[in-house]
Amino acid sequence: MRNTQAAWSVSGGAGIPNETLCRQKTQLSNRKGPASGACARLATVASTGSTGGACSLLAVALFISVFFLLGGCATPQTDRIRATASARPQPVELKEVPFFPQEEYQCGPAALAIMLNWTNDFVTPDELVSQVYLPKRHGSLQLELIGAVRRQNRIPYVLRPELESVFAEVDSGNPVLVLQNLGFWWYPDWHYAVVVGFDLPGDRMVLRSGREERHVVPIEVFERTWRRSHYWAMVVMPPDRLPFTAEEIPYLQSVAALERLSSWETTATAYATALTRWPKSLAARMGLGNSRYALGDVRGAQQAFRQATQEHPDAAVAFNNLAQMLAIENRWQDATAAAQRAVELGGPQVGTFRETLKQIEAKREKQQEPLGPP
Amino acid sequence: MEKFRRLAKPVSHLVVAGLLALSLHLPTAQASLIGTEAVINATQAQQNRERLHELLNREDVKSQLVARGVDPSQVQARVDSLTDQEVQTLATKMDQMPAGGDVLGVLVFLFLVLLVTDILGFTNIFPFVKHPKR
Numbered sequence: 001m002r003n004t005q006a007a008w009s010v011s012g013g014a015g016i017p018n019e020t021l022c023r024q025k026t027q028l029s030n031r032k033g034p035a036s037g038a039c040a041r042l043a044t045v046a047s048t049g050s051t052g053g054a055c056s057l058l059a060v061a062l063f064i065s066v067f068f069l070l071g072g073c074a075t076p077q078t079d080r081i082r083a084t085a086s087a088r089p090q091p092v093e094l095k096e097v098p099f100f101p102q103e104e105y106q107c108g109p110a111a112l113a114i115m116l117n118w119t120n121d122f123v124t125p126d127e128l129v130s131q132v133y134l135p136k137r138h139g140s141l142q143l144e145l146i147g148a149v150r151r152q153n154r155i156p157y158v159l160r161p162e163l164e165s166v167f168a169e170v171d172s173g174n175p176v177l178v179l180q181n182l183g184f185w186w187y188p189d190w191h192y193a194v195v196v197g198f199d200l201p202g203d204r205m206v207l208r209s210g211r212e213e214r215h216v217v218p219i220e221v222f223e224r225t226w227r228r229s230h231y232w233a234m235v236v237m238p239p240d241r242l243p244f245t246a247e248e249i250p251y252l253q254s255v256a257a258l259e260r261l262s263s264w265e266t267t268a269t270a271y272a273t274a275l276t277r278w279p280k281s282l283a284a285r286m287g288l289g290n291s292r293y294a295l296g297d298v299r300g301a302q303q304a305f306r307q308a309t310q311e312h313p314d315a316a317v318a319f320n321n322l323a324q325m326l327a328i329e330n331r332w333q334d335a336t337a338a339a340q341r342a343v344e345l346g347g348p349q350v351g352t353f354r355e356t357l358k359q360i361e362a363k364r365e366k367q368q369e370p371l372g373p374p
Numbered sequence: 375m376e377k378f379r380r381l382a383k384p385v386s387h388l389v390v391a392g393l394l395a396l397s398l399h400l401p402t403a404q405a406s407l408i409g410t411e412a413v414i415n416a417t418q419a420q421q422n423r424e425r426l427h428e429l430l431n432r433e434d435v436k437s438q439l440v441a442r443g444v445d446p447s448q449v450q451a452r453v454d455s456l457t458d459q460e461v462q463t464l465a466t467k468m469d470q471m472p473a474g475g476d477v478l479g480v481l482v483f484l485f486l487v488l489l490v491t492d493i494l495g496f497t498n499i500f501p502f503v504k505h506p507k508r
Binding site: 189220225283349 | 414
């Protein structure tokens with residue numbers, strides 16, 4: 001038993017009862033054990049553990065739990081990455097990504113502040129606490145982090161649940177916010193961290209995590225902790241830059257969510273940026289038109305909707321919105337024609353199209369009344 | 375008191391529904407620009423009924439956030455920045471969702487178990503556990 005104690009004390013004193021691990025972490029993080037020798041330590045425990053009744057019970061329990069865990073902890077993504085490691089031989093590390101050490105329970109605000117500051121939105125973790133922290137849960141929800149990003153006029157984009165996406169983003173210069181469960185499903189320790197680097201040949205990832213500016217972990221360890229959040233990862237982008245792995249519809253959905261907040265400058269820029277990668281995107285063109293209209297640029301909106309009708313002659317929504325713009329400019333004939341086209345094309349919103357047509361015709365008659373014969 | 379509490383939620387829903395019914399002209403489709411979200415999601419049948427439902431969800435999420443300690447003056451802004459779908463998710467399973475925050479309160483036994491699993495590389499709780507190069 002004494003041996004066991006000695007073995008553990010190498011890694012920084014085991015007997016700290018009734019303290020939260022959060023605090024232990026800070027106390028112990030300065031007392032690093034030897035860089036190698038984890039396996040040796042474990043061997044000592046295994047051999048000495050079998051002396052004495054309590055210890056053997058502990059050893060058996062540990063053995064069973066470890067055996068059980070081994071069965072459930074394959075790391076398919078890491079294996080896949082290793083198979084293609086030669087494709088990215090150079091280590092990548094985004095050294096310019098800032099760092100905010102977390103306060104107790106506040107890894108959400110801290111990680112989010114790192115992401116936002118990287119996009120030149122100079123917000124502090126303290127300012128974010130009231131926006132994302134859920135006091136009774138001692139943590140922050142993913143959806144609330146997403147909402148906070150939108151309020152800062154940035155585009156949150158949730159990545160495909162694959163290591164390849166994370167590495168592709170980091171490789172193209174974008175840090176990646178991840179949710180990990182550092183513990184187990186039965187003993188969860190949910191944690192937000194920011195991936196800023198990786199080294200495939202060296203089998204390492206670098207994270208801004210908790211109080212550690214450079215937390216280095218083997219890729220498979222990261223995968224195990226990350227898998228428990230169903231591989232949740234997100235990038236935070238300024239509206240004039242697209243995530244490297246962005247896909248058209250998911251990206252435009254993330255942008256459209258900002259319309260609810262009337263962040264029209266931001267959405268206009270983001271839709272225009274999306275059009276540089278997907279020039280024929282109906283949703284992006286329509287979004288650009290809607291944003292311009294909301295900003296008071298009727299001419300610009302009309303131009304966007306017209307282009308949408310030309311590129312997508314069967315898109316009734318484009319004709320409907322074009323008709324509205326033409327009506328504002330009192331171009332009744334063109335407006336009526338566009339509205340009629342929308343009604344002809346029909347679709348789930350045909351009720352709105354009919355209403356548009358009706359309104360335009362009514363306004364047209366009103367306008368022309370004074371000019372008509374008495 | 376208990377009875378009152380049980381009634382509070384359905385009653386508040388009724389009140390909200392009533393207020394909304396005053397402001398929503400349910401049967402008429404309004405002539406308007408089609409929003410970008412509608413373009414993306416394409417199928418927007420039963421828009422109005424869904425809208426009523428979503429607004430109820432929003433009220434529900436707001437009261438859930440307040441119940442979990444969020445400052446009531448912040449709640450509106452927090453809910454406003456979520457999409458209908460996200461609000462729906464929060465309304466139905468806020469407590470099943472992980473809240474990242476490093477919440478730990480643990481006894482020595484668990485500390486030992488987790489230290490071992492940390493060393494083996496199944497968990498990554500303790501920053502002082504260093505992994506040797508493979």
